[in-house]
Amino acid sequence: xxxxxxxxxxxxxKVVTFPDGKxxxxxxxxxxxxxxxxxxxxxxxxxxxxxxxxxxxxxxxSKNIIVx
Amino acid sequence: xxxxHKKSSRIVNRITEIQTDGGLPKTGQNMSWYMFDDxxxxxxxxxxxxxxxxxxxxxxxxxxxxxxxxxxxxTMVGLGFTMYWYxxxxxxxxxxxxxxxxxxxxxxxxxxxTVDHSRYDPAWDTMYFAYPPDTWTPxxxxxxxxxxxxxxxxxxxxxxxxxxxxxxxxxxxVRPVRGGQA
Numbered sequence: 001x002x003x004x005x006x007x008x009x010x011x012x013x014k015v016v017t018f019p020d021g022k023x024x025x026x027x028x029x030x031x032x033x034x035x036x037x038x039x040x041x042x043x044x045x046x047x048x049x050x051x052x053x054x055x056x057x058x059x060x061x062s063k064n065i066i067v068x
Numbered sequence: 069x070x071x072x073h074k075k076s077s078r079i080v081n082r083i084t085e086i087q088t089d090g091g092l093p094k095t096g097q098n099m100s101w102y103m104f105d106d107x108x109x110x111x112x113x114x115x116x117x118x119x120x121x122x123x124x125x126x127x128x129x130x131x132x133x134x135x136x137x138x139x140x141x142x143t144m145v146g147l148g149f150t151m152y153w154y155x156x157x158x159x160x161x162x163x164x165x166x167x168x169x170x171x172x173x174x175x176x177x178x179x180x181x182t183v184d185h186s187r188y189d190p191a192w193d194t195m196y197f198a199y200p201p202d203t204w205t206p207x208x209x210x211x212x213x214x215x216x217x218x219x220x221x222x223x224x225x226x227x228x229x230x231x232x233x234x235x236x237x238x239x240x241x242v243r244p245v246r247g248g249q250a
């Protein structure tokens with residue numbers, strides 16, 4: 001079983017310690033920036049979902065139309 | 069027989085049995101955070117610490133790993149705004165820049181090959197590729213989404229995330245490319 005990554009929160013930062021001793025400090029602004037990016041992705045996915053749903057709805061409505 | 073399945077054997081086989089002048093570019097991660105992660109191996113081209121991108125001094129950048137030539141700053145060629153997919157294709161095809169008229173819109177593999185995974189906002193080397201007007205709006209690729217042909221694959225400059233945008237509705241940025249194999 002490999003050593004796990006240790007996470008702590010200090011001085012307003014997320015401090016990640018890797019098994020070999022390397023430490024990465026993540027600032028609040030970095031996480032907020034990534035959060036905004038995820039929200040943008042979420043908005044886009046919701047937009048694409050509504051378009052796909054519209055396609056599915058049209059397909060359902062047209063199921064009795066025979067293609068010759 | 070079981071020895072052939074050991075990790076060390078697989079690596080030796082890969083190095084000695086496969087000879088190629090091409091391959092996938094490095095991801096850009098040069099820091100190893102965990103043993104055997106991407107930063108540990110740093111697999112890909114260019115090998116070692118060789119320079120990957122060359123600034124041609126005329127607003128274009130050549131990628132030594134892929135052989136592709138890119139427009140460094142789309143704003144410089146009048147493409148610094150978002151546009152529909154069809155308009156982006158036309159804009160690339162009609163572009164005459166740095167003595168070349170064979171510019172085109174990149175496919176999704178080509179577009180993603182510029183991503184440097186050690187960076188974000190934007191996720192590319194800004195020594196060679198200019199900052200986009202914003203990093204929340206994706207760049208178009210010429211590759212259409214197979215299960216839903218109203219969509220084209222795109223890439224967010226923020227982190228290199230691959231996504232789908234609607235061809236008839238959405239507006240994205242574009243970075244023209246030329247060269248490559250057909």
